Amino acid sequence: MSFESLELDPVLLQAVEELGFTRPTTIQTQVIPVAMEGRDIMASAPTGTGKTAAFLLPMMQHMIDFPRRKPGPARALILTPTRELALQITEQAEALAAHTFLKVASIIGGVAEETQLPALEKTVDIVIATPGRLMQYIEDERFDSRDIEVLVLDEADRMLDMGFIGDVDRIAAEARWRKQTMLFSATLEGAGLKSFSEDLLKDPAEFYAEPPRSERKKIQQLVYFADTAEHKFKILKHLLQQEEVQRSIIFVKTRERLAELVSQLQGSGIDCAWLRGEMEQEKRVEALQRFRSGKVTILVATDVAARGIDLPDVSHVFNYDMPRSADTYVHRIGRTGRAGKKGCAINLVEAHDVGMMERVERYTEEKMMRRVVDSMRPQHKISKVATKKKEKKDEEKKTDKKPKEKIRHRVTKNKGKPDWAKKHAEKAAKVAAKDEAK
Structure with missing residues (x-):
């Protein structure tokens, strides 16, 4: 049409x-x-x-x-x-x-x-x-x-x-x-x-109207597992320094988390702008202008603060904290891959985030690709948590256990007692033999 x-x-x-x-x-x-x-x-x-x-x-x-x-x-x-x-x-x-x-x-x-x-x-x-x-x-x-x-x-x-x-x-x-x-x-x-x-x-x-699958496929979805908050920040800092990460939005859950992450980034020499709820309009406009103009290439935001903003040419969205709902996740990653361009959504997942990650995968009907930074591999093998239930079910299917035989009650109720049918038959045979002898 x-x-x-x-x-x-x-x-x-x-x-x-x-x-x-x-x-x-x-x-x-x-x-x-x-x-x-x-x-x-x-x-x-x-x-x-x-x-x-x-x-x-x-x-x-x-x-x-x-x-x-x-x-x-x-x-x-x-x-x-x-x-x-x-x-x-x-x-x-x-x-x-x-x-x-x-x-x-x-x-x-x-x-x-x-x-x-x-x-x-x-x-x-x-x-x-x-x-x-x-x-x-x-x-x-x-x-x-x-x-x-x-x-x-x-x-x-x-x-x-x-x-x-x-x-x-x-x-x-x-x-x-x-x-x-x-x-x-x-x-x-x-x-x-x-x-x-x-x-x-x-x-x-x-x-x-859901976005066409061809449009959704333009956003590559990746997962990096982290052992601790410190480990997660190291992975984030490493990924932000990669050449392909040109303009990125980092999402966090709360204003407190935003303040903590902004402080960590700036302390590491990484400049960024930020948006949070109940922010003065003048400061919001200034932050967005810095990001749009390219003075900074990283914007840290909460969900409330980021509602409704439309920023061009965002190459990457980072979910530093997984969202509270799957539809919020879709809103977040929709900030990249716009106007026919490709984008990338990176999820940094700790053990407590695995359940939310699985709900998102079921909601979007798409599997996130697992990735690792070689020098920062998770030591506690957190990725196994995500597949623990599936592996358990697979093991149960593979185990060749014979079904437990059902023993009827009437077979066991006289266990240990004489076989009365046999005894009765023997007695009848003796009576018959005596009669024959007479």
Whole structure:
């Protein structure tokens, strides 16, 4: 299928071509035709599947087909969990609307109010916002939701995880005259998300778009086993110094772990930038700018801090700590191997991480390749832990044990007693012999 076959306006097709999009992705071919019919959408679309254009294009097509008659507030609202993701969507929306009359604006935290005045006071068609900051303007009666026709919730699962459900419910209620709602999430599992979607969507069309296997195969997944935390850091430091590791993101579980690892790296002469939750916007922007510009080639981040960021040309993702869930793992490694390029995900696994590693392998249906650094081989043979259960089962199958014979109770209950049948037969024979003698 081509973008032309989706019956998009020529001005949108021109922008699509300028962005370098050649053919629509799976989620785009599924969503765009149905969304253009006005139906509510509920879609599972992981990072890197092209979901942003999947909701922007039909939204823009609707506004081109039905232009506004007079100036007014936003006609479409897109809610996202993070500022970085909001800015990325804003950038793509402006690019797709480059040859149209549509105006795009954003409302996010950490930005001076003056820069957001167009979204609040002037005519604007599409607003991309984070729930917290938008709710502030709604409570101050500075944002008008009455003209919103299309509401999009991007990365809805992350918004729930980050505690935005109350704000999103209130914003949706403010936009109650809308004609269409689209919800996108990395996974559609979980009672919370299902209950949330039932309140917002009316008879939605559901789509599940996994990245094509050819795309997933572009990310090589490796495992290095480590005996201790010290051993793991030595392996990480060695791998970071390899020529093929050009730009990398290192994921850790907590802010405490991040502070510890950053200190270790800098103490070893390895410069890096870092992102953590509840970080001042100015410092976040500075860290991302240092990484994007190439001043540093290593970014250490927690999952919360890294949500929604899109960084180009990341050659490697390191899971210094394994994530708490398999879908978070997929989000992490999706930061590499983007835009058709190959990438590499390296997992540094201690004994307590083996269970999570196995769950990830079952979830992705892909086996991670085991690797070792010759001079840093694990001494306690931790890799055997991962296959212990399998080996045990194999041994049980191979062992040629004869099945234990089942002994019936009636055979053993008279064990040690006379054979009464034989005795009776002998007695009968004696009686018969006496009778014959007479």
